[in-house]
Amino acid sequence: MSDAVLVLNAGSSSIKFGLFDIASSEPQLKCKGLLDEQEKAPRLVVTDASGKQLFEKRGNTGEGEDHGLFADILAWTEDHLGRGGLAGVGHRIVHGGRDFSGPVVIDDETLAALERLTPLAPLHQPRCLAPFRAVKSLRPKLTQIACFDTAFHHGLTPPASRFAIPRHFEERGIRRYGFHGLSFEYIASRLTALAPEWAQKRTVVAHLGNGASLCALHEGRSVDTTMGLTPLDGLVMGTRCGAIDPGVLLFFLQEEGMSADEVQHLVYERSGLLGVSGVSADMRALLASRETAAREAIDLFTFRVAGKIAEMANTLAGLDCLVFTGGIGEHASEIRQQICDRLAWLGVRLDDAANAGGEQSIAAAHSSVDVLIIATSEETTIARQCRRVLKSQAEL
Numbered sequence: 001m002s003d004a005v006l007v008l009n010a011g012s013s014s015i016k017f018g019l020f021d022i023a024s025s026e027p028q029l030k031c032k033g034l035l036d037e038q039e040k041a042p043r044l045v046v047t048d049a050s051g052k053q054l055f056e057k058r059g060n061t062g063e064g065e066d067h068g069l070f071a072d073i074l075a076w077t078e079d080h081l082g083r084g085g086l087a088g089v090g091h092r093i094v095h096g097g098r099d100f101s102g103p104v105v106i107d108d109e110t111l112a113a114l115e116r117l118t119p120l121a122p123l124h125q126p127r128c129l130a131p132f133r134a135v136k137s138l139r140p141k142l143t144q145i146a147c148f149d150t151a152f153h154h155g156l157t158p159p160a161s162r163f164a165i166p167r168h169f170e171e172r173g174i175r176r177y178g179f180h181g182l183s184f185e186y187i188a189s190r191l192t193a194l195a196p197e198w199a200q201k202r203t204v205v206a207h208l209g210n211g212a213s214l215c216a217l218h219e220g221r222s223v224d225t226t227m228g229l230t231p232l233d234g235l236v237m238g239t240r241c242g243a244i245d246p247g248v249l250l251f252f253l254q255e256e257g258m259s260a261d262e263v264q265h266l267v268y269e270r271s272g273l274l275g276v277s278g279v280s281a282d283m284r285a286l287l288a289s290r291e292t293a294a295r296e297a298i299d300l301f302t303f304r305v306a307g308k309i310a311e312m313a314n315t316l317a318g319l320d321c322l323v324f325t326g327g328i329g330e331h332a333s334e335i336r337q338q339i340c341d342r343l344a345w346l347g348v349r350l351d352d353a354a355n356a357g358g359e360q361s362i363a364a365a366h367s368s369v370d371v372l373i374i375a376t377s378e379e380t381t382i383a384r385q386c387r388r389v390l391k392s393q394a395e396l
Contacts, residue, residue: 004020006077010092017035019031029380032049033055046076057069088143088386094124094125111132121231151181156178163176179231186380187323187374191217191321200219202217202318203321204312209326213226213231223315283301299338302339324336324371324374325376
């Protein structure tokens with residue numbers, strides 16, 4: 001069996017990928033890349049693990065061009081690997097619903113089941129499944145594996161998993177699932193690797209990026225999280241509203257005469273930081289802006305994050321450790337500062353110099369809560385899960 005796995009992580013406007021060697025127990029990143037579709041001409045860039053560019057290609061706009069660039073990814077990867085080729089391709093799939101609690105090989109039956117979950121993640125699920133179809137059309141015999149953002153939270157139990165709606169809906173699967181599980185699983189493993197005692201602490205992980213959510217960890221397991229049935233719930237995000245009074249949605253439907261599709265577009269793509277600021281969904285642009293509305297959007301973001309961290313601390317019956325990850329969490333020192341300032345009553349104190357420098361441990365000496373910055377790697381989690389599936393297959 002080959003010892004190489006290609007990991008594909010589809011986002012809203014780009015696809016990150018990594019090529020991993022899975023010969024050893026811990027997958028090793030060989031190279032990584034980005035298929036960026038934000039520009040007029042989609043761009044494919046591949047770098048080695050250190051960031052040195054190995055390959056670049058720009059495509060032409062037009063139907064099927066991303067398919068062409070997928071062909072380039074596969075061709076470059078196979079040429080780079082030589083004779084061994086790929087053992088498989090791993091995909092980040094946002095929603096696994098009730099039935100998928102761990103990674104699975106994608107076959108026709110699995111694909112149909114995942115397509116049926118699209119209403120629970122209408123923007124994300126089709127985007128996650130598109131790379132599978134592209135690879136299948138190009139390499140129909142290549143094993144492809146689905147790895148789920150919901151799986152890490154699969155063990156959530158009432159009351160954390162429950163909505164206050166008639167019970168027969170819960171029996172049909174209307175419950176809180178949570179997302180960003182591939183990221184949270186990676187952070188849980190890093191805490192164990194960094195210091196075993198951290199893994200035992202009452203920890204809240206803040207995955208803050210264009211999509212954002214929190215996870216309460218107890219002994220490395222998810223016991224609560226901020227996203228719910230869909231990736232729309234919880235924190236204020238780049239273009240998503242987060243938690244909202246359901247009456248607001250009823251008002252849009254009943255009084256504004258909006259269709260369900262129009263409401264969906266509003267709350268997924270026109271709200272959040274973009275909607276409040278009227279400037280941008282990008283936190284970097286908001287931090288650089290002098291517009292009052294931009295500062296108000298930042299204020300709402302940090303207010304909601306701090307409030308939800310307190311909610312997670314309630315689930316944990318205390319807070320020993322707070323971890324920042326994701327694009328904003330890892331890189332925006334001002335946002336970390338504002339969030340932690342709001343949590344001073346919980347004993348959270350930052351070391352200003354460590355925070356500004358982006359050091360791993362940024363808590364002040366007198367803080368009663370450890371505060372850490374840990375870079376996440378969803379791709380590594382996917383590679384680990386693919387290794388387990390492929391090794392299990394090989395042993396059959």
